[in-house]
Amino acid sequence: METSGSFGSTRKKRRLRLHLYLIDDDYNTLDNVIYALETVLPECNSLLAEQMATITHNAGQAELYSGFGNDVYIKYAQLQKLGLNVDIRTK
Numbered sequence: 001m002e003t004s005g006s007f008g009s010t011r012k013k014r015r016l017r018l019h020l021y022l023i024d025d026d027y028n029t030l031d032n033v034i035y036a037l038e039t040v041l042p043e044c045n046s047l048l049a050e051q052m053a054t055i056t057h058n059a060g061q062a063e064l065y066s067g068f069g070n071d072v073y074i075k076y077a078q079l080q081k082l083g084l085n086v087d088i089r090t091k
Contacts, residue, residue, distance in 0.1 A: 016090055018072040020065040022056045023085040030057075036082040040075055041065060061087075 022033075030053055037049035041064065044052070056062040064086070065075055072088060079086045 015068045017066055017068060019063055019089050019091055020072055020076055020079075021061050021087045021089060022052065022064050022079075023087055024056050024060045025085045028083060028085075030054075032082075033084060036079055036084050037064070039082070040078045 022037075030050075033053040033056070034046065034049040037044050037052055038046060041049075052062055052064060064079075065072065076086055076088055
């Protein structure tokens with residue numbers, strides 16, 4: 001009895017983790033960045049938002065969020081709408 005051989009080729013592709021980065025700029029104030037981070041990121045309180053903004057200012061960029069699929073793109077669009085300079089990378 002022969003098999004069709006399709007049993008071994010049904011492997012799914014591994015999902016790609018996306019990383020959302022905040023990029024430093026010269027036109028957003030610290031208060032504006034803190035407000036935007038508190039609004040868009042649910043796990044971000046005022047202290048964490050201030051720390052992320054300071055790290056971004058000193059290092060030039062900081063990773064804000066990572067995840068799979070649409071949630072990263074939604075947060076990216078919301079932060080851009082609030083005027084922040086953000087980028088999506090795959091590491």
